Amino acid sequence: MSGQSNRATMRDVAALAGVSLKTVSRVVNDEAGVSPDVRERVAAAVQRLDYRPNLAASNLRRAGARTGLVGALVQDLSNSFSASLLRALEDAARKRGTAVLAASLDEESEREQELVHDLVTRRVDxxxxxxxSDRQDYLVAELRTGTPAVFVDRPPRGVDADSVMIDNRAGGAIAAEHLLAQGHRRIAALSDMSTIYTASQRIAGFRSAYTARGLRPDPKLVVDGLRSTDQATEVVYELLSMANPPTAIFTARNILSTGVVRALAERGLRREIALVGFDDFPLADLLDPPLTVIRQDVARIGKTVAELLFARIDGDDASPRHVVTEPTLVVRGSGEIPPPTR
Structure with missing residues (x-):
């Protein structure tokens, strides 16, 4: 990754198309007064040079100039993990006089590419x-021309760039092993869509803990594709209605933990069915019983992301770094409930 290459400018487009800067400006801003032939020549030059108009300023951006803006795209700004991550990034950015433009992706690939394009157009640093998205090849041109990118929570695919994430597989294994060690064998596992890297890795870890003991989980108790608290609640109702219901539950995402807690509370089973959730959240320690969780050190993750990003902005062109942090089991009570004696 190099920060030395310059992006194409409006002047480059004008030279290639054989027109004036004013004409390029009119075409880029979709203004009248340009003939179809000239408009086509300018459009062809824009595409060939991969030119991105600068919405942050009316004049050309000088090589090496900065806008004092960084963009941060997370899955859900309302989620406690994303909020804590952004706060850590914001704290680091503030010390540099840099502002953070943040948005939610909601697991939508097209939205990701649209927002990245918008942020790049605004010349974020x-x-x-x-x-x-499944792959981030669309970023190749931006990385090549010096826009640094740091991936968080999930690894980049199709490009090689800095990344910071937790060992999700290890976290899932720790959660399952903890419940197995209490004597549970019928452990339900609830997760997000299996196409999501974090969800698939956490469930893979869950399964590996069974395998390590020469066991296998009941496939009827492993449920994925859950996107909301309400869905998690409904699934727990269905699991509890089984002839041989689970005695423990592992949730691979904090909003799913909330749905499970609600279902167990409504059925009066909060102290009868064990629960371990992936990711901590506010007030989890004040539940009855307090929630045992696999915790990510979000502050450390956010700080590491900021360090990598600003180092790149300052000109660091070393090979991409891939940082993996270790999860921590926080024992509070819900995950230590033993299975019923039969």
Missing amino acids: GLVIMPA
Whole structure:
């Protein structure tokens, strides 16, 4: 990754199309007064040079100039993990006089590309991305021309760039092993869409804990594709209605933990069915019983992301770094409930 290459400018487009700067400006801003032939020549030059108009200023951006803005795209700004991550990034940015433009992706690939394009058009100095797309090849041109990007929570695919994430597989294994060690064998596992890297890795870890003991989980108790608290609640109702219901539950996302807690509370089973959730959240320690969780050190993750990003902005052109942090089991009570004696 190099920060030395310059992006194409409006002057480059004008030279290639053989027109004036004013004409290029009119075409880029979709103004009248330009013939179809000239408009086509300018459009062809824009595409060939991969030119991005600068909405942040009316004049050309000088090589090496900065806008004092960084873009951060997370899955859900309302989620406690994303909010804590952004706060850590914001704290680091403030010390540099840099502002953070943040938005939610909601697991929508097209939205990701649209927002990245919008941020790049505004000439942000760098990007932090929690990707929703399967591949990020669309960023090749931006990385090549010096826009640094740091991926968080999920690894980049199709490009090689800095990344910071937790060992999700290890976290899932720790959660399952903790419940297995209490004597549970019928453990339900609830997760997000299996196409999401974090969800698939956490469930893979869950399964590996069974395998390590020469066991296998009941496939009827492993449910994925859950996108909301309400969906998690409904699934728990269905699991509890089984002839042989689970004695423990592992949730691979904090909003799913909330749905499970609600279902167990409504059925009066909060102290009868064990629960371990992935990711902590506010007030989890004040539940009855307090929620045992697999915790990510979000502050450390956010700080590391900021360090990598601003180092790139300052000209660091070393090979991409891939940082993996370790999860921590926080024992509080809900995950230590033993299975019923039969």
